[in-house]
Amino acid sequence: MPFLEFLFQPKNELEQGGRSAAPVQSDEREPEKTCPNCHNAIPLSRLWAGLNVCPCGYHFRMGVRARLRYLADKGTFRELFSEVRSGDPLGFPGYADKLETTRTSSREEEAVICGTAEIQWQKCCLFLMEPYFMMGSMGTAVGERITRLFEYALEHRLSVVGFTVSGGARMQEGLYSLMQMAKTSGAVKRHSDAGLFYLTVLTDPTTGGVTASFAMEGDIILAEPGATVGFAGARVIEQTTRKALPKGFQTAEFLLEHGFVDAIVPRSRQKALIARLLQMHAFEGGASA
Amino acid sequence: MSRSAYETVKLARSGRRPTGLDFIQGVFSDFFELHGDRRCGDDGAVVGGLADLAGRSVTVIAIEKGHSLRERMLRSFGAPQPEGYRKALRLMKQAEKFHRPVICLVDTSGAYCGIGAEERGQGQAIAENLMEMMALRTPVISLLIGEGGSGGALALAVADRVWMLENAIYSVISPEGCASILWKDAKRAPEAAAQLKLTARDALAGGMIERIIPEEGLGKAEYYAALRQALNAELEGLLQLDTQSLLEARYQRFRRIGKEREA
Ligand SMILES: [Zn+2]
Numbered sequence: 001m002p003f004l005e006f007l008f009q010p011k012n013e014l015e016q017g018g019r020s021a022a023p024v025q026s027d028e029r030e031p032e033k034t035c036p037n038c039h040n041a042i043p044l045s046r047l048w049a050g051l052n053v054c055p056c057g058y059h060f061r062m063g064v065r066a067r068l069r070y071l072a073d074k075g076t077f078r079e080l081f082s083e084v085r086s087g088d089p090l091g092f093p094g095y096a097d098k099l100e101t102t103r104t105s106s107r108e109e110e111a112v113i114c115g116t117a118e119i120q121w122q123k124c125c126l127f128l129m130e131p132y133f134m135m136g137s138m139g140t141a142v143g144e145r146i147t148r149l150f151e152y153a154l155e156h157r158l159s160v161v162g163f164t165v166s167g168g169a170r171m172q173e174g175l176y177s178l179m180q181m182a183k184t185s186g187a188v189k190r191h192s193d194a195g196l197f198y199l200t201v202l203t204d205p206t207t208g209g210v211t212a213s214f215a216m217e218g219d220i221i222l223a224e225p226g227a228t229v230g231f232a233g234a235r236v237i238e239q240t241t242r243k244a245l246p247k248g249f250q251t252a253e254f255l256l257e258h259g260f261v262d263a264i265v266p267r268s269r270q271k272a273l274i275a276r277l278l279q280m281h282a283f284e285g286g287a288s289a
Numbered sequence: 290m291s292r293s294a295y296e297t298v299k300l301a302r303s304g305r306r307p308t309g310l311d312f313i314q315g316v317f318s319d320f321f322e323l324h325g326d327r328r329c330g331d332d333g334a335v336v337g338g339l340a341d342l343a344g345r346s347v348t349v350i351a352i353e354k355g356h357s358l359r360e361r362m363l364r365s366f367g368a369p370q371p372e373g374y375r376k377a378l379r380l381m382k383q384a385e386k387f388h389r390p391v392i393c394l395v396d397t398s399g400a401y402c403g404i405g406a407e408e409r410g411q412g413q414a415i416a417e418n419l420m421e422m423m424a425l426r427t428p429v430i431s432l433l434i435g436e437g438g439s440g441g442a443l444a445l446a447v448a449d450r451v452w453m454l455e456n457a458i459y460s461v462i463s464p465e466g467c468a469s470i471l472w473k474d475a476k477r478a479p480e481a482a483a484q485l486k487l488t489a490r491d492a493l494a495g496g497m498i499e500r501i502i503p504e505e506g507l508g509k510a511e512y513y514a515a516l517r518q519a520l521n522a523e524l525e526g527l528l529q530l531d532t533q534s535l536l537e538a539r540y541q542r543f544r545r546i547g548k549e550r551e552a
Binding site: 089090092093094139140141143144147169171172173174175176177178179180181182183185186187188189190192193208209211212213214215216217230231232236237240241243245246249250254258259260 | 439495
């Protein structure tokens, strides 16, 4: 598709500008973060201005609110189902406390936020998983919110865009957690069978039960550069098979090579590409509902 | 007298337990095995084919652990590769085409964990099964006969009815895995097993399954005959439903789990 090529022209990540995610500290010694890829120390303000991407191209993790700022058109995000929260269905030791402290530290109620938004004027349903909430693990609230979002999208004939990040199932919720894989898959299927469009963007890390359900069920599956994506954990595989893992195992690039993602898209090019893909799948008379 | 959750785990894993193929031989007749996923291979951990159940043609798919060490190795100890899930889906689609009911016999510690399995899309294979089974236009009954290990078991258990043998288990993670992640101590597995609520009785109480099949009190032949009868009676009922109602009920069966939990 030649008309999409402009999206893939190399661009300096730091030229994006105007999207700093947090107020810059003007102390004499600005806080820095060391890049695990190029080992340079990057001032945080520079990192934030560049969508949390190092000049070398390394994509640091990103919380949901920061992601919303670069993804959704200003002021268009309307959060849905924020009242849905995980209970403690098994009365699992320590879980209720863990939820409470995580809510305080992450300032989120759950490991996914859902809503409607416009992306370059394309209205869609959007879900973003939160790496800073128990590493995006899927419990009943995550499953319920995502299921409701697909049901909402089906009712309003909207496309769904989802950013995944997850360590897998939330084991403290036992089978309640496992069943969310089936539940969300059922909702994705109904949305899909109605001819509606679902796009996933796999971000670091997307693993376990989320990989084995809605992350891999998109019509189009994109991934962020370098993101770890897999089903079984790399350490578990190493311990089980007692074999050295190949270089780049379970990276987005590895999945691309093996045919499991459509394209790897750096953060700076995501918004324009997603908008274009949404436009190509806009439902006649329905997309602007 | 009830045993501890971890004692049940050990029973569910016991090598002396009947495996998938034992159930196929005992409950069904005229089994004809169908091989391969038509994509790249044939996984020995998943056995599937056509069979007769009390005079009715059905598709039966089982995860098979094997008995002898050699056989167990050939079948990866009942841990399916992506090809196993894709073969299962192929046979389910075939059953849908011919309006044949599907019976799945589930017994796995989990999906196969390895480099090749990841290269060939283990996560994608499971995800596709979940999605397609949710909309399969023919009745599906899944019976957990031993271990129901996480997503690797669920990939054959998106069904209209899910039953468990009395000493089978169904869990999101192994008790050992749970204990080592949460408490950095795999030796605390018995404690994790109790907390994970993985027994058949817990699963029934949580609304995850419809029925527990007792394991004791009958001789082998009577036992299999009773199970044959129970499956047949259940299929009888499911086949009465029109496809729309069947699929709506299957959707709602999973839809309601975790629905009530909001602030
Ligand atoms: Zn760098």
